[in-house]
Amino acid sequence: MAPLEIIIVGGGIAGLAAAIALRKGHRQITILEQSPISQEIGATISLQPNASKIVEGQWGLSTALQEMGSMVDDAFEVYDLDGIRQMRIPLATKEKYGAERMMYHRADLHQVLRERATSPSFPGRPTNLRVSSRVVSCDCEKGIVRLASGEILTADLVIGADGIKSVIRKSVLGKEIIASPTGLSAYRMMIPVEELEKNPDFARVINPRKSCTTMVVGRDRRLIMGPARSGSIYGVVALVPDENMEESSANTSWTTTGDHGKMLSSFADFPVWAQTPLRLAEKVGLWQLRDLNPLSTWCRGRGILIGDAAHAMLPTQGQGASQAIEDAEALGAFFDQFESGTDSVVEINRDIFECRYDRATTIQAYSRQAAKPATEEGDKKAKMNPAEFMDYNCSYSGALDWKMRHVATMI
Numbered sequence: 101m102a103p104l105e106i107i108i109v110g111g112g113i114a115g116l117a118a119a120i121a122l123r124k125g126h127r128q129i130t131i132l133e134q135s136p137i138s139q140e141i142g143a144t145i146s147l148q149p150n151a152s153k154i155v156e157g158q159w160g161l162s163t164a165l166q167e168m169g170s171m172v173d174d175a176f177e178v179y180d181l182d183g184i185r186q187m188r189i190p191l192a193t194k195e196k197y198g199a200e201r202m203m204y205h206r207a208d209l210h211q212v213l214r215e216r217a218t219s220p221s222f223p224g225r226p227t228n229l230r231v232s233s234r235v236v237s238c239d240c241e242k243g244i245v246r247l248a249s250g251e252i253l254t255a256d257l258v259i260g261a262d263g264i265k266s267v268i269r270k271s272v273l274g275k276e277i278i279a280s281p282t283g284l285s286a287y288r289m290m291i292p293v294e295e296l297e298k299n300p301d302f303a304r305v306i307n308p309r310k311s312c313t314t315m316v317v318g319r320d321r322r323l324i325m326g327p328a329r330s331g332s333i334y335g336v337v338a339l340v341p342d343e344n345m346e347e348s349s350a351n352t353s354w355t356t357t358g359d360h361g362k363m364l365s366s367f368a369d370f371p372v373w374a375q376t377p378l379r380l381a382e383k384v385g386l387w388q389l390r391d392l393n394p395l396s397t398w399c400r401g402r403g404i405l406i407g408d409a410a411h412a413m414l415p416t417q418g419q420g421a422s423q424a425i426e427d428a429e430a431l432g433a434f435f436d437q438f439e440s441g442t443d444s445v446v447e448i449n450r451d452i453f454e455c456r457y458d459r460a461t462t463i464q465a466y467s468r469q470a471a472k473p474a475t476e477e478g479d480k481k482a483k484m485n486p487a488e489f490m491d492y493n494c495s496y497s498g499a500l501d502w503k504m505r506h507v508a509t510m511i
C-alpha cells in the first residue's frame with residue numbers, strides 16, 4: 101500500500117502534535133500555516149498529566165523541554181485581596197496519574213514540538229512545514245485543499261488544526277459555526293521575576309519563583325499567575341468581564357493588544373501588592389474568551405477537525421492544548437491500522453471522532469461550568485465536583501485504552 105499523504109492545516113500546538121503522532125515510515129506530512137513565522141504569544145501554558153504523559157513520555161520530549169526551563173507545577177494556591185492564602189491544593193500528580201502537571205513558556209513548547217515534527221534526526225520522514233500558506237477552502241470528500249495563492253493540493257487525509265476560527269470546520273459541517281463570546285476577557289502579560297522581587301509589597305505575599313499556580317480572587321475579576329523558564333519570568337492572566345474591555349462586537353480579532361491604562365483601571369479596586377505585576381507589564385495582550393458549543397461531527401470523508409477547531413473550550417481547566425494533544429495521539433494510534441489495509445481513511449476518521457467526542461465534549465462543558473458565574477449556561481455532564489473532574493481529566497492512557505474502557509462499553 102502507498103504511504104499515506106497527509107495535509108495538516110494549521111501549525112499551532114494541535115497541528116504540530118498531529119505531525120509528531122503521525123510521523124512514521126514513508127508517510128508524507130505537510131503542514132500549511134498561514135502566518136510567516138511562529139506567532140506563539142508570550143504567555144505560560146500548562147499541560148495536565150493526561151497530555152504531559154504523551155508529550156514528555158511517549159514522544160520523548162522531556163529533556164528538550166527541560167533545557168528550555170520547563171517546570172513541574174507543584175500546587176494551586178488561592179489568595180484573597182488581603183493577601184491571605186485561602187487554599188493550597190498540592191498537585192503532585194505523578195503517583196496518581198503517571199505524569200506531572202507541567203508549565204512551559206508557550207513559545208518554548210511550540211519550538212520543541214516543531215523541532216520534533218520537522219527535524220531529520222527522528223524516525224520517519226520529516227514534516228514539511230510551509231509557512232505563509234493560508235488555506236481558504238477544502239473539499240473533504242476528495243481531500244483537496246485550496247490556498248489563498250490559488251495553489252491546489254491533494255492528500256489522503258486532511259486534518260483541520262486551524263484553531264477557533266477554523267476554515268476547515270465549515271468544509272466539514274457544510275455551514276459556518278462561530279465560537280460564542282463567554283462574557284470574559286483575559287489580559288495576558290509576562291514580567292521578569294527580578295522586577296517583581298524589587299517590589300516588597302508583592303514579594304511579601306507571593307514568591308514568584310515558586311513552582312505553583314497562584315490565583316488572586318476579587319469579586320468578578322481574578323489574576324492567575326505562574327512562573328516559566330526556570331522561574332525567570334512570571335506569566336499573568338488577568339480575567340475581567342467583557343464589558344470592562346469595551347470591545348466592539350465589530351472587532352473581528354479576538355486577540356489584540358491590550359490597553360495598559362484600561363487594564364489598570366479595571367483592577368483599581370485591587371490592593372497595591374496585587375496590582376504590582378499589572379503595573380510592571382510592558383506588553384499587554386488581550387484575549388476575548390470564546391468557546392464552541394459541541395459540534396454535530398468533527399469529520400467528513402477524508403477531513404477531520406482537531407484541537408480548538410473541533411472543541412474550543414474555556415481555559416478554566418487548563419485543558420485546551422491538552423485535549424489537542426490527546427486528539428493528536430488518537431490520530432497516531434488509529435492510523436497505525438491504515439497501512440495494514442483493513443480500514444479506509446474515512447472509516448478511521450469516524451472511529452477517531454467516536455472515540456474522542458464524548459471525552460472532549462465533557463471537558464468542554466466542565467470548563468464552561470467552572471467559569472460561572474460569568475457564564476450561566478450549564479450542562480448535566482458538568483455537575484461533577486472538582487476532585488471527580490480532576491480524576492476524569494487526568495486518568496488517561498491514550499485513545500486505544502480509552503476506547504477499550506469507555507467506547508466499547510457504550511455499544
Ligand SMILES: Cc1cc2nc3c(=O)[nH]c(=O)nc-3n(C[C@H](O)[C@H](O)[C@H](O)COP(=O)(O)OP(=O)(O)OC[C@H]3O[C@@H](n4cnc5c(N)ncnc54)[C@H](O)[C@@H]3O)c2cc1C
Nearest residue numbers: 110112113114134146235262263407408415418420421422
Ligand atoms: C487565556 C487562555 C489561557 C490558556 N491556557 C491554557 C493552558 O494553560 N493549558 C492548556 O492546555 N490550554 C490553554 N489554553 C487553550 C490553548 O491555548 C488552546 O486550546 C490551544 O492553543 C489550541 O491549539 P490549536 O493548535 O488547536 O489552535 P491554535 O493555537 O489557534 O493554532 C491554529 C493555527 O492554525 C493557523 N491557521 C488558522 N487558520 C488557518 C488557515 N486558514 N490556513 C493556514 N493556517 C491557519 C493559525 O495561524 C495557528 O497557527 C488557553 C487559552 C486561553 C484563551
